[in-house]
Amino acid sequence: MDSNPTSAETIYVSDAVTTAVKILVVGHFAVGKTTFIGSLSEIPPLRTEEKMTQASAQVDDLRGAPDKVTTTVALDFGRLTVGDDVVLYLFGTPGQQRFMQVWEDMARGALGALILVDPSRLAETFPVMDLVESYGLEYAIAVNSFDPLNHYEQSEVREALDLLPHTPVVYCDARDQKSSSQALIALVRHLLTRAA
Amino acid sequence: MTTPGEEDPVTSNFVRSYVITGGRPMPSADGLALHTLVTLAPDREMPRQASPEVRAIWELCAPGYLAVAEVAGRLGLPVGVTRLLLSDLFEQGHLLRRAAPPPAQAVDRETIEKVLHGLESHFG
Secondary structure: OOOOOOOOOOOOEOOOOOEEEEEEEEEOOOOOHHHHHHHHOOOOOEEEEEEEEEEOOOOOOHHHOOOEEEEEEEEEEEEEEEOOOEEEEEEEEEOOHHHHHHHHHHHOOOOEEEEEEOHHHHHHHHHHHHHHHHOOOOEEEEEEOOOHHHOOOHHHHHHHHOOOOOOOEEEEOOOOHHHHHHHHHHHHHHHHHHOO | OOOOOOOOOOOHHHHHHHHHHOOOOOOOOOOOOOOOEEEEOOOOOOOOOOOHHHHHHHHHHOOOEEEHHHHHHHHOOOHHHHHHHHHHHHHOOOEEEEOOOOOOOOOOHHHHHHHHHHHHHHHO
8 A cells, every 4th residue: 555645646546447336335324434435445535525405304395395405415435446457436325315316326337335234223224225225236234343242143133134145244343454345345246146 | 406497595615516617507427427537638738718627627637547536526526516527628528538337237247356356366
């Protein structure tokens, strides 16, 4: 890894790269998405902003809503050159339904999604899974678990989240590069088995 | 993301985006995905009437390839605005695009294999 990744020479993608791909790192608020991305990215994670128009009340049909506001969604992402000619972008994507407008953009062309899960807040993962499934994305579950007192068995997680048998469940510590990389690799292996 | 006829509350950010884009609607993501790589075409001259934002994009994109999201993130511009300005530069022939995004949901097995092997050798 470069000691000065923001210098002019290193912010750019290598000339040899011919393909860029994207994987979404999704999960509920404060589950560790940005930490995970920061552990794996070769550049300091960047933040982009997308604007959304939404009702200030919980109303789906904006045409009739008098109290529309333009809100900004911040998306954190990182980059990893994998092999000689492929660069992988990891986009942290908020899992709340109210961010559906940005999901269209995020999901387009994504290889798949890694769903980060806090084992003590499993119920908050359901809306996230709904979004991922509604865009037809393949996914794996990564239990971001670094508290030994808060350990859930894989079977418990599977049952609580009502997972299909083929959906991988892995444990990781999003602060740790090796651990995070293993979770990402588990997802990509799964994507390969699901690819035609 | 405003549909025609809608009125938005006027915020400083909103006005800023409106001025930068000349109030034009945001282009769809079809041509330039967040992870599409772009760079300046060789031997191009910056249009004399270029706005400060276009100048910033020009300078950032001249030395090498960056993803659309990186251009937005490094310049602190909203993604929609960045995409519109990049689309303009592309249509004017100033911008090159690499790695056109695959069609939605089409997962190319060979690419996934490359990603897997790349990750395994990088972290293995």
